[in-house]
Amino acid sequence: MRHVTAGGVALVLLQCGNGAVAFVGRQQPQQQQQMQQMHRRPQKSSASSSSDRRRRHGPSQQRQIQVPVQLKAADSNLEFFKPFLEKDFRLADEDIKPYAKLKMGSSDKVVNLFGLWTFVVSVLTGPLWAAVMYVLNAAYEADTDGQYLNKWDPNRAIYDGTGKVWSRVWLALTMSTPTLSGDVDRLREGQGACLYVANHASWLDIPVLCTVLDPVFKFIAKGELGKVPCIGQQLTGGKHIMINREDRKSQFLTFKEGLGWLKSGVPIMAFPEGQRSPDGRLIDFKGGIFSMAVKSKVPIVPISLSNTYAVMPGNSLFPVQPGAGKLHIHVHESIDTEGLSEAEIADKVRAALLSKMPECQHPIPVAAAADAVEVDASAEVPIGKTGGAGKTHSAAAEASPEAEITDAVLRADKKDAASEKKEAAVEKNEPERKDEKQVV
Numbered sequence: 001m002r003h004v005t006a007g008g009v010a011l012v013l014l015q016c017g018n019g020a021v022a023f024v025g026r027q028q029p030q031q032q033q034q035m036q037q038m039h040r041r042p043q044k045s046s047a048s049s050s051s052d053r054r055r056r057h058g059p060s061q062q063r064q065i066q067v068p069v070q071l072k073a074a075d076s077n078l079e080f081f082k083p084f085l086e087k088d089f090r091l092a093d094e095d096i097k098p099y100a101k102l103k104m105g106s107s108d109k110v111v112n113l114f115g116l117w118t119f120v121v122s123v124l125t126g127p128l129w130a131a132v133m134y135v136l137n138a139a140y141e142a143d144t145d146g147q148y149l150n151k152w153d154p155n156r157a158i159y160d161g162t163g164k165v166w167s168r169v170w171l172a173l174t175m176s177t178p179t180l181s182g183d184v185d186r187l188r189e190g191q192g193a194c195l196y197v198a199n200h201a202s203w204l205d206i207p208v209l210c211t212v213l214d215p216v217f218k219f220i221a222k223g224e225l226g227k228v229p230c231i232g233q234q235l236t237g238g239k240h241i242m243i244n245r246e247d248r249k250s251q252f253l254t255f256k257e258g259l260g261w262l263k264s265g266v267p268i269m270a271f272p273e274g275q276r277s278p279d280g281r282l283i284d285f286k287g288g289i290f291s292m293a294v295k296s297k298v299p300i301v302p303i304s305l306s307n308t309y310a311v312m313p314g315n316s317l318f319p320v321q322p323g324a325g326k327l328h329i330h331v332h333e334s335i336d337t338e339g340l341s342e343a344e345i346a347d348k349v350r351a352a353l354l355s356k357m358p359e360c361q362h363p364i365p366v367a368a369a370a371d372a373v374e375v376d377a378s379a380e381v382p383i384g385k386t387g388g389a390g391k392t393h394s395a396a397a398e399a400s401p402e403a404e405i406t407d408a409v410l411r412a413d414k415k416d417a418a419s420e421k422k423e424a425a426v427e428k429n430e431p432e433r434k435d436e437k438q439v440v
Contacts, residue, residue, distance in 0.1 A: 088360040089310035089326045090280065096320045104317070115318030121173045126230050129166040133159065133230075137237040155266055156238050157216035163234045164214070167207035176311060176323030178208050182331035182356070187301070188214045193262045194334060195293040195300045199353050200271035201280045201309035201361070204319065204327075206231070208308060212329050213269065218261050220270040220289070241268070255292065262296040272349065280309030281363050282354060290337070290345045299334035302349050304356035306330075330356035 098110035111119075136159050143150045153159075171177050196217065198209060206219075219240045226232040226242055235242060241261070243254050258268055274286035293300050306328040312319040332352045337345055354362055 085306055085328060085356075085358050088358065089307050089321075090313070090360060091310070091320060096316070102317060108315070109317040110315055110320075111317050112320050114321055115316060118174045118318045121170055125166060125170055125173070129162060130230050130233060132162050133233050133237055136162065140237075155216045155264070160216055160234070160238045163238070164210045166230075167210035171207055171211065171323070174319065174322065176204075176319065176327055178211060178323065178327035178329050180212055180329050180331075182329075183301075183333055184212060184329075184331050187212065187331050190215050191267060191301060191334070193265045193296070193298045194267045195262075195289070195298060196267055196269040196303060197272050197289070197300060197349055197353075198269075198303040198305050199277070199282050199357065199361070200273050200275070201277040201305070202312045202314070203276075204308040204312040204323070205271075205305055208305060208327060208329065209269065209303065212303070212331065213267075215267065217267040217269050218258075220258065220268060258292050259296055262292070262298050267301075268292070272346070276314065277309065278314060280313070281361050282350070282357065283363070285346050285350065287342065290342045290349075293337050294340075294342065294345070297338060299336055300345065300349060301334045302332040302352040304330040304332065304353050306356070306358050306361070309361070332356070 096110060096112050098112050099116060100111045102109045102111065139149050140156065140159070146154075149158075168177075196209075196213065198205065218238070219235060221235055221240055221242055223242045223244045226236050234240075241254055241258050243251060261268055270289045272285040272289050273283050275283075277283050290300070307323070307326040311321055311323040311326060332355075335345065335348050335352070340348075
């Protein structure tokens with residue numbers, strides 16, 4: 001809390017008046033000066049420079065991070081923060097220093113002093129965000145003829161923009177603004193219809209993603225999230241894709257809704273794991289979500305999220321530490337789905353995500369443990385798993401939105417096939433009918 005100054009808060013509020021936080025993903029002035037000095041510093045011989053570093057910094061600080069001049073700003077940002085990506089920022093239970101412990105269902109959620117500060121920020125900013133959404137939603141609903149707001153903003157980009165502004169303000173006030181790298185500029189210029197996919201380890205993933213997905217997009221979310229304050233209001237009012245697990249007809253309509261957004265040029269954001277990782281490590285993908293991209297013939301853009309679990313682990317109700325210098329987003333190049341099976345797409349997405357994630361978020365090798373466990377021959381293998389790529393999904397996938405999309409895809413394909421057979425039969429019988437009319 002002591003790091004939040006009046007000047008910092010004023011800067012955030014002023015920038016939000018222009019619709020964005022200016023310093024999101026940018027380097028601080030001191031960091032920029034350091035990097036400029038590194039580029040302008042005259043080069044010395046390797047022997048003399050090495051001895052100079054030893055004299056200045058001692059044996060523990062012999063390596064300096066040098067950013068090549070030819071790299072883009074986003075890529076140089078990744079090189080500058082490379083040590084942070086390689087470090088494990090997860091806190092042990094005793095290091096979290098919980099201030100309170102709350103019973104939430106079958107598990108306990110801890111809250112420390114930093115978590116209390118994030119709660120205060122949520123209380124101060126949440127009602128204002130909710131009020132703005134209420135006014136905008138009323139304006140959309142009042143335009144029944146579609147002549148005004150619905151005509152200018154049919155995808156409700158203005159409505160979704162309120163959530164992106166709130167996310168940036170909330171992250172800035174909680175000292176958790178992420179750094180960015182990869183194909184960020186192309187993303188903000190407008191990727192067009194595509195499927196964004198990211199690893200899912202924390203509740204913090206959603207506001208973090210909103211700092212980089214500037215163009216309008218739609219989340220695929222569980223229907224239960226519609227009851228969460230502010231977030232549920234954003235999802236329902238922004239016409240995001242909500243899945244009702246108990247209604248099969250609703251699942252099929254949800255799949256068609258997703259295809260409709262993609263055909264209209266609006267990207268979709270989904271988590272292929274189908275649930276939050278229990279320990280922050282990437283888990284197996286659930287079947288279904290990639291079928292939507294294949295059927296719509298749109299590319300897939302993987303996005304690697306780093307250290308969101310370390311900042312807000314699963315056993316905490318709020319973040320337990322600031323995310324500055326820890327949270328990082330890397331936007332990968334798009335993956336063309338044409339000619340690829342769902343399993344092949346899953347393997348490519350998994351490889352891309354892991355390539356820019358910290359080692360502590362990689363799956364633990366299970367080869368040694370597999371020798372001691374009897375494998376059930378009838379068990380189904382989730383897609384995208386290292387060492388195997390089946391097209392079926394396990395019973396655990398049945399509880400995920402993405403798994404339910406698979407069932408909707410299969411039903412849609414069967415329905416299309418039946419329609420094609422019916423049309424073919426009609427065309428086949430058409431000449432016979434003409435002949436009968438001529439005879440009569």
